[in-house]
Amino acid sequence: MSPWACQPEQSRGRRYPEDAAPTRTEHQRDRDRIVHSSAFRRLVYKTQVFVNHEGDLFRTRLTHSLEVAQLGRSIARPLGLNEDLVEAICLAHDLGHTPFGHAGQDELNACMQAWGGFEHNLQSLRVVDALEERYPQYDGLNLTFETREGILKHCSHANALRLEAQEPGGVAARFLSGRQTSLEGQLANLADAIAYNAHDVDDGVRSGLITLEQLQAVPLFAHFHAQTLAAYPQLAQASEQRRLLYETIRRMLSAQVYDVIDTTRAQIAQAGVAHVDDVRAQGQRLVAFSAGMQAQSQALKHFLFHQLYRHDQVMQTMDAARQVVRELFTAYLQQPAMMKPRFAQRALQADQEAVKARAVADFVAGMTDRYASREHERITGRQLLG
Template identity: 85%
Template structure:
């Protein structure tokens, strides 16, 4: 496929941190995607939660299914914009590799544990996974991805951490956080596809769980519009036995509308910015992949509803409080007795040159756990079963 001038051209990649000869049949970003799919961290995503902890049901989204949905949305938007689909897919599949067990509750608790010791950012941890923690190759740590994929994975970064990364890799993936530049269009697209996927599948999972209802969702204009539209076109969906079909049809229409809105708005913004290369995209200083103002407002309203009605639901909060306790007590136990970790982490902790370095090893170990492994380890160490 012929790419647009402002897309990241595979043949013009800024390369890998460790040189490798080109592959005979794949572009560099195809290789990145394949390496991500074959990584241990990617496989662990199947047992890492989104909103509902892994034991709460087999049909709720996990980090793995979420990543696949983000990649599908990303490619659907990338193709009509003539962007680098392989790069978009690679970033989408890798964006959550550094997420802790138990979703944002686990991340927040691990960050609290690491206060004064460097903190914890899941985006930075995703980069750390692909740069250092995966052990698959004899020549180097990590999986040696291209600059463009690593740049897209690091979608957020504090200034303090950006300065540290910049010192290690001058002009590298963290430089834009210090200079005010943007990531590539492919990186911007992966970020927005993540948000679109979140809203859509959390509506589905929230209704399936019984924690939110279709009646409550009628207060959200984006949902109410397409729910009414689906009923008008298919009145038979009003029957109680068709409630799942009606919900799916509503979500499908919501997704399509957001995808087409992003495509149209992004085309306009690219034309207005006058960019003619990926580097000009980075230097223009504004996000070009975006919703229209109206769709942005509607998307934010849905996000606000989900935050208050689902993510802060008393049942979810009770589970997340227990999850935070699991993460905190695991962190404390391993910090006090590193030998309880797997041997390679125990050795790294033993060789750490400072308290902060040792704590980072413990954070790496805890962040890499799946929900069920963390719960089992916590029960083994403390004798408490907090997440049955």
């Protein structure tokens, strides 16, 4: 590994000290704990863009996380970064996401406004720090500082202050001091964006909500679409459109990966970093696209926002999903005993409304799409989805 990578033997350790494993590094252990967690398994039935009942071949939070991890490792190796740490962060980054994607997150945040709101990145940290129940010695997965730091990609000032009070100098300190996360954490964040832009193009075309013709308006896609047809003119046939789309996306992904590698190498050299502490002291992130690729990536993101995420069919489903989340939250807040026992007990024993509401938010956030839909139908007698 490069000297500016997070060396596993120099980890800041775990909140509850443990003996080293005989055959695995600390960050390999983190990865394994994440993969074996209940929250990780539930990602298979959580929405990326399309709700679970809409099709078996669309991405879920689980397949998305696997794709992010693959991209992360592909970029980490030539940069000499800690691949195991990158993989652990990538696999865990969405553990706290609600059912029904961003619609569910936005609605749960609205429901929790009186009690501090809801941030899915912060919820992912709550999952690995407290909500998983696997070990007799502690709650959570007891992951290393470096993995937890990378999971917390974003954090409001108010939540950073609260976390800092609980853990001085911990994973939220950088949001108050203006410092950066490790290169591994920065890479996991960018790999997330690369992955969802690419696979949302794939799922969008598969769904019929966007077309190859519409995508010609996106320079990044149009360039590699033309390049693919020049190399394989037979793919212009209607029967070969899937191969044409796959090859275009493959080339588009490769170009972004190589751009990140080249740009990051140049920025590391220019910054003169020699240690992970130098990375954290930088005023800006070092893992990045070039200016040109950043502009093209943003153009693709803008296209997907307007043509896919705000498509009438998607919005109709998401409106129903928001209603499911809102009505579940309200019902559980009024009657906590309807929740699973461990969450019901927390809510019923709460001496403050904020503690009670947070228990409800934890329960709702942990639901899969189909469990939330079934619970809503059981409680209300109405079927809004599926």
